[in-house]
Amino acid sequence: MLANYGFANDAESASRGKGMPVMRIVPTKVPCEASVMEDIEAGVDGALNDIITALTKPLTAEEKSPKPKEPEKPARIIFKGSLEEVNRFFYQRGWTDGLPIIPPTEEAVAEMLTGTDLPPDHLLGKLQSRLGKATVEKIAINAVMAGALPTYLPVLIAGTINLLESEPGFMGYTTFGFSTGSWAPFWIINGPIRNQINVNNGSGAFSPGNIANAAIGRAMGLIIKNIGGVRKGIEDMGVMGNPMKYTMVIAENEEDSPWEPLHVEHGYKKEESTISLGFPQTYLQHWPYGGDAQGILRSVVDNMPRSMRYTVVFTPPHAKNLAREGYTKEKIKKYIAENKLVDMARMRPPAGIGAPLPGAPPGPMPKPGDKIPQISDYRFIRIIVGGGPGAFIAHLVGGGATPGKKEIQKIELPKNWDKLVARYKNVVPNHAKY
Amino acid sequence: MANKTDNVDEVLSPWAEADPIPSRGISARVNDLAGKKIGLYRNGKRAAEPTLKVVEDRLKKKYPTATFSWFFNARANEAIVDQEAKGEFENWLKGVDAVIAAYGD
Numbered sequence: 001m002l003a004n005y006g007f008a009n010d011a012e013s014a015s016r017g018k019g020m021p022v023m024r025i026v027p028t029k030v031p032c033e034a035s036v037m038e039d040i041e042a043g044v045d046g047a048l049n050d051i052i053t054a055l056t057k058p059l060t061a062e063e064k065s066p067k068p069k070e071p072e073k074p075a076r077i078i079f080k081g082s083l084e085e086v087n088r089f090f091y092q093r094g095w096t097d098g099l100p101i102i103p104p105t106e107e108a109v110a111e112m113l114t115g116t117d118l119p120p121d122h123l124l125g126k127l128q129s130r131l132g133k134a135t136v137e138k139i140a141i142n143a144v145m146a147g148a149l150p151t152y153l154p155v156l157i158a159g160t161i162n163l164l165e166s167e168p169g170f171m172g173y174t175t176f177g178f179s180t181g182s183w184a185p186f187w188i189i190n191g192p193i194r195n196q197i198n199v200n201n202g203s204g205a206f207s208p209g210n211i212a213n214a215a216i217g218r219a220m221g222l223i224i225k226n227i228g229g230v231r232k233g234i235e236d237m238g239v240m241g242n243p244m245k246y247t248m249v250i251a252e253n254e255e256d257s258p259w260e261p262l263h264v265e266h267g268y269k270k271e272e273s274t275i276s277l278g279f280p281q282t283y284l285q286h287w288p289y290g291g292d293a294q295g296i297l298r299s300v301v302d303n304m305p306r307s308m309r310y311t312v313v314f315t316p317p318h319a320k321n322l323a324r325e326g327y328t329k330e331k332i333k334k335y336i337a338e339n340k341l342v343d344m345a346r347m348r349p350p351a352g353i354g355a356p357l358p359g360a361p362p363g364p365m366p367k368p369g370d371k372i373p374q375i376s377d378y379r380f381i382r383i384i385v386g387g388g389p390g391a392f393i394a395h396l397v398g399g400g401a402t403p404g405k406k407e408i409q410k411i412e413l414p415k416n417w418d419k420l421v422a423r424y425k426n427v428v429p430n431h432a433k434y
Numbered sequence: 435m436a437n438k439t440d441n442v443d444e445v446l447s448p449w450a451e452a453d454p455i456p457s458r459g460i461s462a463r464v465n466d467l468a469g470k471k472i473g474l475y476r477n478g479k480r481a482a483e484p485t486l487k488v489v490e491d492r493l494k495k496k497y498p499t500a501t502f503s504w505f506f507n508a509r510a511n512e513a514i515v516d517q518e519a520k521g522e523f524e525n526w527l528k529g530v531d532a533v534i535a536a537y538g539d
Contacts, residue, residue, distance in 0.1 A: 002485065007538035014537075018513065019455045025537075032539035034481040044488040051489065055532045056463055069454040078447035086445050095448050103443045132450030141448045169512045180539055226448040237538075
């Protein structure tokens with residue numbers, strides 16, 4: 001198997017995951033996504049002898065019949081120490097996101113588990129890439145580490161199901177959880193639970209400072225890391241990385257929206273709660289050309305980068321202005337898809353080497369100036385309402401599900417939900433006046 | 435760094451259990467590439483095809499009697515054996531003596 005040097009560990013992990021731990025991998029210096037023939041030729045020439053050796057050198061006994069791997073059963077209680085020692089131990093195991101964690105003691109995990117009626121050993125599924133067993137207890141442990149409250153556990157269980165049931169192949173978690181594109185899980189929470197657990201959908205919704213927004217996204221990142229076993233630079237091959245991987249969570253402002261909320265668009269009842277998943281790569285904000293529908297929508301079209309899936313967040317006043325001029329969510333999506341045109345010639349690699357870029361139409365090279373829609377299906381766009389006073393519009397642009405495939409999961413609540421909400425509802429910041 | 439405290443906690447492991455994946459060995463190697471049919475397996479990443487074309491070119495020069503056969507997995511993130519093309523792939527494998535696959539980006 002030929003792999004770029006930087007992908008050798010990833011290739012080994014992927015081979016091992018498919019039951020072939022002894023695959024012969026030949027690292028090459030062919031640059032990733034290379035389209036310059038001199039680079040490709042130099043990379044292959046440097047590896048040619050190793051390629052021939054890999055094809056002809058007789059197999060070792062281990063290569064013929066690798067030793068079976070023992071089941072991986074980490075001790076339930078893994079360490080004993082002070083706050084500092086626990087943090088150092090977890091960090092050195094690669095189990096944190098680099099920030100300090102709350103030690104997941106028996107007591108803290110038991111309190112977290114009050115957030116569900118499911119037993120701790122209930123298995124939701126096996127999470128890629130190492131097919132780690134996503135039990136309720138493991139989710140709760142990672143939730144404690146992230147600083148989550150027990151009222152977030154139903155959200156985290158639903159979020160984990162969203163990952164487990166994400167569509168296989170190119171448009172799901174198995175790509176966007178790992179890819180060089182540094183796609184970040186982005187969670188949108190809808191329904192009554194938003195307010196019960198204080199998920200910010202208003203001023204600075206994407207900024208730090210709200211425990212629900214911070215801890216839910218952080219816990220999901222730890223679940224991916226510690227249950228899925230996704231290690232940076234080995235399975236997670238994000239080239240640049242993405243600060244949104246710390247957390248990217250918002251609630252939709254359903255109360256101030258003129259439109260049906262996201263979960264209702266997906267067929268859920270307004271009184272049900274859900275968590276939706278997307279994988280943006282980029283977060284950008286811009287000002288509209290004007291507060292009327294044309295001023296808002298033309299600015300959205302002009303600022304939309306090229307990618308595969310799009311979420312646009314409008315403030316309540318912009319949403320109301322759009323609705324007043326007759327724009328539904330669907331009509332906005334269609335407007336954007338019809339009006340965002342790109343130059344076809346730019347969709348091809350300049351030297352004609354390799355595959356066309358995603359979205360490029362088949363056929364002969366286009367003439368300069370030929371235009372095509374950037375977004376081939378208006379259903380690739382999601383519209384939600386959120387954000388505080390002011391006139392900025394937010395885009396979360398990247399990857400996500402094929403329309404109709406898994407991207408949203410209902411949140412199931414425990415029987416004692418009202419008592420639980422009452423217990424934690426007042427955990428909110430109360431800023432001092434000065 | 436946090437202050438040291440006298441409190442000592444026993445903590446639970448966040449690392450999930452995992453069942454072992456049954457392992458298997460790799461296919462027997464050929465003694466020499468001369469006269470052999472070499473499979474070139476590529477994904478849809480931009481560099482895969484030109485890289486394997488250079489490999490083919492270099493090996494043809496070194497082993498003029500070697501022949502080559504290509505297989506293309508357009509869905510790079512899905513193992514070919516999990517796709518509907520599994521049968522086509524397995525038939526292709528039967529017709530080659532060795533395979534070089536391009537992996538990653």
